[in-house]
Amino acid sequence: MSSPINMITLLKMEIIKQTKELVQITMPITNETKQPMGYLHGGASVTLAETAASVGGLLYIDKETSNVFGIEINANHIKAKKDGLLQAFAKPVHIGKSTMVWDIRIYDEMDELVTISRCTLGVKEKRKN
Template identity: 50%
Template sequence: MTLFRRATTLAELNALSEGTAMRPLGIEFTELGPDYLRATMPVDARTRQPYGLLHGGASVLLAETLGSSAGGLCVEEGQGVVGIEINANHLAAVREGTVTGTARPLHVGRSTQVWEIRIEDAHGRLVCISRLTLAAVPLRAR
């Protein structure tokens, strides 16, 4: 049984990145499971800080992208999610390659959600652990 209420595909999720902060950073959704969402992000000139390491802000952007995207799949039709708190602990430095983030729910309620996002390097080493709290809100017409 799947946690997600809304059916989607990786192609649809990746298409939503067009014209957003995710596209220039190279974030790509790669796997959608029954209770998780996974994406990758390159560690290159777009995502490094001046000392040549993966920028913590880029890791947080990956984490919020994953948690918010997964959370949006868990709400009723006519609702969306917005981030109300995020934290991140940066545990290891990465200079090159690709990192992979995986979002899994800790709590999915009607009005709030809490997601844990683990970001690992290509060797499976934990680089960043993040927790994101979301609020479920009515969608407004654009």
């Protein structure tokens, strides 16, 4: 059975590690992650960062009764890239009942910093039908 198409599969992300202390996800720089001038699109880096935070956030909730959603994210793009492999490392800063804050650092294959991001997740109870 094949996996559903979503941002993780579309952008070829691979979850390497997922613990409550650290989430690590890789993403190759491909044509789909570049802007028209051929460089890594900042939005692709932000997508990788929010994905890493969200994967981590899911580890802290009861998925039967709650969901996590990104409610705020910022990013500082430190280095431009045209190709290579990105690695996002997300660590929790605050885990609360209704919000979580995650620090995400994205590095390239040379272990050079590409993006620094902070993502706030909201925790919301699922609606009862």
